[in-house]
Structure formats: structure tokens, C-alpha cells
Amino acid sequence: MSDPKTIGVGLIGMGVVGEGVVQLLQERSDHFKSARGVDLVLKRVAVRDISKPRDVELPTGVLTDDANVVIEDPEVRIVIENMGGLEPAGEFCLRALQAGKDLVTANKALLAEQGGDLFDAAARHNADIAYEASVCGGIPIIRSLTDGLVANRIESMYGILNGTTNYILTKMTDKGGEFDSILRQAQDLGFAEADPTMDIDGTDAAQKLSLLSRIAFHTALPPNLILKEGISHISPLDIDFAKELGYTIKLLAIAKSKAGRIEARVHPSLVPSGALLANIKDEFNAVEIVGSAVGPQVLYGRGAGQLPTASAVVSDLVDLAERRLTRNGPSRSPLSVLPPSAPIPPEEIETSFYCRFTVYDRPGVLAHIARIFSEVGISIATVIQQGRSETEEGTVPLIITTHKAKEASMRSAVDEINNLDVITRKPQIIRIEQL
Ligand SMILES: NC(=O)c1ccc[n+]([C@@H]2O[C@H](COP(=O)([O-])OP(=O)(O)OC[C@H]3O[C@@H](n4cnc5c(N)ncnc54)[C@H](OP(=O)(O)O)[C@@H]3O)[C@@H](O)[C@H]2O)c1
Known part of the structure; x- marks a missing residue:
């Protein structure tokens, strides 16, 4: 392989994940050079408090308490956002993309809330966003x-x-x-x-x-x-x-x-x-x-933890660096231009249900509930009815599982069952998935 090519990297946030990223970059740097042809050089690292003791060592002059220094450094080609939260992380990410820098982030909250704007900015400024660590930590x-x-x-x-x-x-x-x-x-x-x-x-x-x-x-x-x-x-x-x-x-x-x-x-x-x-x-x-x-x-x-999450961040970093060096352009599909989805309304969703009713221990209770289910078209699969009540109030749990039914039907049945005078507490309803 020819000589590795250098890519400048900036890191904003060096807490749990950020320190893991620095550790992996230091440990695996020779491998990235020899096997992937990229020499990843950490140029700038921003934290909130530079006086805090850290578990990793950085060369003098790399650490700053000003994220702008990372974003504005012309030698930083890829910015890693590992500070978390919506703001100012969102603003930093946007500005890095607007400066044409690629972005790696583990911040799922930011992507879920502001992903559209960020992917838009990436598409407009010929930049890439990689976010493997944002879902399920180390799992690719x-x-x-x-x-x-x-x-x-x-x-x-x-x-x-x-x-x-x-x-x-x-x-x-x-x-x-x-x-x-x-x-x-x-x-x-x-x-x-x-x-x-x-x-x-x-x-x-x-x-x-x-x-x-x-x-x-x-x-x-x-x-x-x-x-x-x-x-x-x-x-x-x-x-x-x-x-x-x-x-x-x-x-x-x-x-x-x-x-x-x-x-x-x-x-x-x-x-x-x-x-x-x-x-x-x-x-x-x-x-x-x-x-x-x-x-x-x-x-x-x-799905979380320092090194598993850092593993995904660094894998994104190597991938982006390689793409920049070999093709000089973003490669991912622009998630910004996605059409809005047509979600199925919750009331239309069909599942089987587990229902736990707390009922007075009297004859005929099951018949009441079964009638209400039947009126809304829900068919019962199993029933567990315990023996005599041992509680002071004289209540027992009654467990019913159903065959598949619409969410709307279950909601209307539960509303009606709640009004029965034999019911003493809000029923517990949990959906069943036959995987
Ligand atoms: N921890 C996990 O297992 C995990 C798993 C998956 C995804 N994530 C995601 O990874 C991201 C980072 O999480 P974390 O657990 O590493 O957080 P963390 O330990 O709280 O670290 C946050 C870092 O951001 C720095 N920071 C805060 N405000 C800043 C500012 N204005 N400018 C520059 N730096 C600033 C902090 O500086 P100081 O050190 O000086 O305080 C700290 O180094 C989050 O988006 C999180 O959701 C975390």
C-alpha cells in the first residue's frame, strides 16, 4: 500500500465516549495507516473545563474550551461531536457542516429532533454525516x-x-x-x-x-x-x-x-x-x-458504554476518512430529501393483548367482561382466574389474553369495562408479539 494520507480530526466533547474515542485512535492508529491507508491526526479537542483530570493524554495545545476553535481550524477535516444534548451541540454540528467538514455523531436525540436540518446542510455543503453510534452503541x-x-x-x-x-x-x-x-x-x-x-x-x-x-x-x-x-x-x-x-x-x-x-x-x-x-x-x-x-x-x-460506543464512532471516522481520500465526496444517501412517511394511525394497529383486571371476587364477573369484548369483536384466547380472594378488599386478578384485535376496539372495550362496578383498579393492558 502507498503511504498513508493524513486527515485532520477535531473532537467536541471528551467525556465517557470522547475519551474512548481518543483511546482507540491512539491504540489503533498504526492499523488504520497500514490496513486502511489513513493517518488520523487529532488536531483539536474541545471540552467544557480544561482543568478537569482526564484518563487520556493529548499533545500540548490540542485541548481547548472553545468548540469554535475545532470547527474553524482549517486542518480539521472531520468533526466528531461527542458532547450530547440538543444545544449548543446542534449549532456546532450545523456550523461544522456549513464549513464543509464531515461530521461523526453519537447523538441520537439531536438527529431525531434536528436531523432534517443537519442532513440538508450536509447535502448543500458537500459534507457527510455518520452516526453509527447513535443507535445501539457498538452494534453496526x-x-x-x-x-x-x-x-x-x-x-x-x-x-x-x-x-x-x-x-x-x-x-x-x-x-x-x-x-x-x-x-x-x-x-x-x-x-x-x-x-x-x-x-x-x-x-x-x-x-x-x-x-x-x-x-x-x-x-x-x-x-x-x-x-x-x-x-x-x-x-x-x-x-x-x-x-x-x-x-x-x-x-x-x-x-x-x-x-x-x-x-x-x-x-x-x-x-x-x-x-x-x-x-x-x-x-x-x-x-x-x-x-x-x-x-x-x-x-x-x-448498546452503550465507553468502548462499544467509541468503537462505532471510530469506525465511522475511518470510513469517512477513506471516502474523502479516495473519492473526495460524500457518498451516503441524503436523508434530508426523504418524503414524509404515512404512518398507520395507532387505532388501526392490530395485536393480541394481555389484560389484567382487578375485580371483586363475585360470580358473573368474567361473563360481564366477555360480553363487552364480544360486542367490540374481540375474541378471548385464554383466561386465568385465581381461586378465592385473599385480600382484605376481596379482589382477585383476572387475566385474559385475546386474539388479534384493533387498538381502537381494545380501547373502547377497556373504557366500558372500567365502568363496571366489579372493577376496582385501572386494567393493565400489554400487547403480545408472536415473534
Ligand atoms: N455514554 C454512552 O454509553 C453513550 C452511548 C451511546 C451514545 N452516547 C451519546 O454520546 C454523546 C456523549 O455522551 P457521553 O456519555 O460521552 O457524555 P459526557 O460523558 O457527559 O461527556 C460530554 C462531554 O462534552 C463536553 N462538553 C459539554 N459542553 C461542552 C461545550 N459547550 N463545549 C465543549 N465541550 C462540551 C464535556 O466537557 P467536560 O468533560 O469538561 O465536562 C464532556 O467532555 C451523547 O450524545 C450520548 O447520547 C453515549
């Missing part, structure tokens, strides 16, 4: 969709895209325990953020699904059009009844292409316990993609 899911599966029409994707919720549900399933106490343990162990709202309520998974859907279906699907439900209402009782029925509860992100429309949703699901996705444990992520030519494929691995 984006490259699989854009490159490996390019010959396929993507039919569906089923993913466990959020490590925090998967960790909590795994512990609730394997060890038992209430949601709140397991969340606190997850925070103590560093598997959940101090403010885990975006993970727990499904926002993080919906943002990732929005990005994957752009690539898979070539259509702009903003996160707010995705049906979204979190996991905080899942109780040990549901975990146990799900087990009894042969299922495991997982937070699934699902997107399907159906006759030109997209069905997209993020919610807890009962998944058959023998299915591959039911056995993705702890903080791990997995995505099953069904392609028109290859059929189903599963990608599995660590």
Missing part, C-alpha cells in the same frame, strides 16, 4: 441497513434498543422485585441515568426507531408519530402471569412496512419466552431485521 446496525442489506426491501424491524429498560425488565424477570427498587439498583450500578425518564418512558427507543426507520424505509418518521409507552407500570404480577402463559416482557421497538405505510411503535410486549429477543438480557441490545431477500437477521451486542 446502521451500516448493516445502508450497506450490507442494500439489496433488500426492509419488511420489518423488531428491536430491544434501550439497555436501561432491558436491564430493569431482566432483573424483574430473573430475580423478582418491584420496578422502583430495581431502577434504584440500576442507577447505583451505573446502568441507569440519574434522570432516567427518557429511557423509562420509551422516548430514547422511539428516537432510535425514528432514525432506523429513515434508513430502512427511506421515509421521514419523526419520533412524535411513533406510538409510545414506557415500562414504569409493569408490575411483578404481570411478569409472573406472563411467565405462566409462556411469555417474557420486553420493551420492543417495532417498525413494519405495510403497503406503502409504516407501522411504528415502542411499548412493553409479551414475547414468547423461547424467542431470541426474549433472551436478550441485561443492558444488551438486539435488532431483528427482516429483509426481502435475506429473510430474518439478528444483530446483538452492547
Whole structure:
């Protein structure tokens, strides 16, 4: 191979992921030169506080507390944004692209909210955006969709895209325990953020699904059009009844292409316990993609963490550098010009359901509920009715699973069932996916 060619790199943000990136660049630099022909030189690194102790060493003069220095350095050809958040990260990314620099980012929130503007700017300024680390950390899911599966029409994707919720549900399933106490343990162990709202309520998974859907279906699907439900209402009782029925509860992100429309949703699901996705444990992520030519494929691995995420960032960096050096132009399809998607309205989505009703232990309760289901066209698949009540209030859980029914039918049945005087609490409804 001829002599490696130098590419100047700038980094904005050197926290958890950024330090991992610097570490990998230092460790693998000789390999990139010899095997890929690129000499990646870290010219500038911006942080908020330059006096903070760091786990990696940089040459004198590289570190700054002014991101503009990174963006404006003429020797920086590729900017890595690893600071996170919407602003000022969005502004920095936009300005880097407007200056014609390629951008690598792990910031899925930014791409989900401002991706259109950023991809637009990239297209106008002959620049590229690479964002492998923004979905599923170290798993090369984006490259699989854009490159490996390019010959396929993507039919569906089923993913466990959020490590925090998967960790909590795994512990609730394997060890038992209430949601709140397991969340606190997850925070103590560093598997959940101090403010885990975006993970727990499904926002993080919906943002990732929005990005994957752009690539898979070539259509702009903003996160707010995705049906979204979190996991905080899942109780040990549901975990146990799900087990009894042969299922495991997982937070699934699902997107399907159906006759030109997209069905997209993020919610807890009962998944058959023998299915591959039911056995993705702890903080791990997995995505099953069904392609028109290859059929189903599963990608599995660590969805977050310093080195897994940095691995994806550096892989993007090497890819962009190589493309710049060999072709001198952006290569990715411009995701900015995607047509808006036609999402299937949530009411039309059809699934089977698990329903847990808390009812007074009286004769005829099941008959009441069965009549309401039958009136809206929902057919019952199984019933678990426990023996005599052991609670002071005289209530028992009544579990019903249904065959496939429209979301709208289930909502209207639940509204009516809620009005029955034998019901003492809001019913628990969880969708079932027969993977
Ligand atoms: N951590 C993960 O496992 C993971 C996984 C997937 C994706 N991501 C994404 O990766 C990105 C980075 O996450 P992280 O966990 O590495 O965050 P982090 O540890 O909080 O690091 C943020 C970095 O940004 C710097 N920074 C903040 N404001 C700045 C400013 N105005 N100018 C320059 N630098 C600034 C901070 O400087 P100081 O060091 O001086 O405070 C710090 O170095 C986020 O978008 C996140 O969503 C993270």
C-alpha cells in the first residue's frame, strides 16, 4: 500500500465516549495507516473545563474550551461531536457542516429532533454525516441497513434498543422485585441515568426507531408519530402471569412496512419466552431485521458504554476518512430529501393483548367482561382466574389474553369495562408479539 494520507480530526466533547474515542485512535492508529491507508491526526479537542483530570493524554495545545476553535481550524477535516444534548451541540454540528467538514455523531436525540436540518446542510455543503453510534452503541446496525442489506426491501424491524429498560425488565424477570427498587439498583450500578425518564418512558427507543426507520424505509418518521409507552407500570404480577402463559416482557421497538405505510411503535410486549429477543438480557441490545431477500437477521451486542460506543464512532471516522481520500465526496444517501412517511394511525394497529383486571371476587364477573369484548369483536384466547380472594378488599386478578384485535376496539372495550362496578383498579393492558 502507498503511504498513508493524513486527515485532520477535531473532537467536541471528551467525556465517557470522547475519551474512548481518543483511546482507540491512539491504540489503533498504526492499523488504520497500514490496513486502511489513513493517518488520523487529532488536531483539536474541545471540552467544557480544561482543568478537569482526564484518563487520556493529548499533545500540548490540542485541548481547548472553545468548540469554535475545532470547527474553524482549517486542518480539521472531520468533526466528531461527542458532547450530547440538543444545544449548543446542534449549532456546532450545523456550523461544522456549513464549513464543509464531515461530521461523526453519537447523538441520537439531536438527529431525531434536528436531523432534517443537519442532513440538508450536509447535502448543500458537500459534507457527510455518520452516526453509527447513535443507535445501539457498538452494534453496526446502521451500516448493516445502508450497506450490507442494500439489496433488500426492509419488511420489518423488531428491536430491544434501550439497555436501561432491558436491564430493569431482566432483573424483574430473573430475580423478582418491584420496578422502583430495581431502577434504584440500576442507577447505583451505573446502568441507569440519574434522570432516567427518557429511557423509562420509551422516548430514547422511539428516537432510535425514528432514525432506523429513515434508513430502512427511506421515509421521514419523526419520533412524535411513533406510538409510545414506557415500562414504569409493569408490575411483578404481570411478569409472573406472563411467565405462566409462556411469555417474557420486553420493551420492543417495532417498525413494519405495510403497503406503502409504516407501522411504528415502542411499548412493553409479551414475547414468547423461547424467542431470541426474549433472551436478550441485561443492558444488551438486539435488532431483528427482516429483509426481502435475506429473510430474518439478528444483530446483538452492547448498546452503550465507553468502548462499544467509541468503537462505532471510530469506525465511522475511518470510513469517512477513506471516502474523502479516495473519492473526495460524500457518498451516503441524503436523508434530508426523504418524503414524509404515512404512518398507520395507532387505532388501526392490530395485536393480541394481555389484560389484567382487578375485580371483586363475585360470580358473573368474567361473563360481564366477555360480553363487552364480544360486542367490540374481540375474541378471548385464554383466561386465568385465581381461586378465592385473599385480600382484605376481596379482589382477585383476572387475566385474559385475546386474539388479534384493533387498538381502537381494545380501547373502547377497556373504557366500558372500567365502568363496571366489579372493577376496582385501572386494567393493565400489554400487547403480545408472536415473534
Ligand atoms: N455514554 C454512552 O454509553 C453513550 C452511548 C451511546 C451514545 N452516547 C451519546 O454520546 C454523546 C456523549 O455522551 P457521553 O456519555 O460521552 O457524555 P459526557 O460523558 O457527559 O461527556 C460530554 C462531554 O462534552 C463536553 N462538553 C459539554 N459542553 C461542552 C461545550 N459547550 N463545549 C465543549 N465541550 C462540551 C464535556 O466537557 P467536560 O468533560 O469538561 O465536562 C464532556 O467532555 C451523547 O450524545 C450520548 O447520547 C453515549
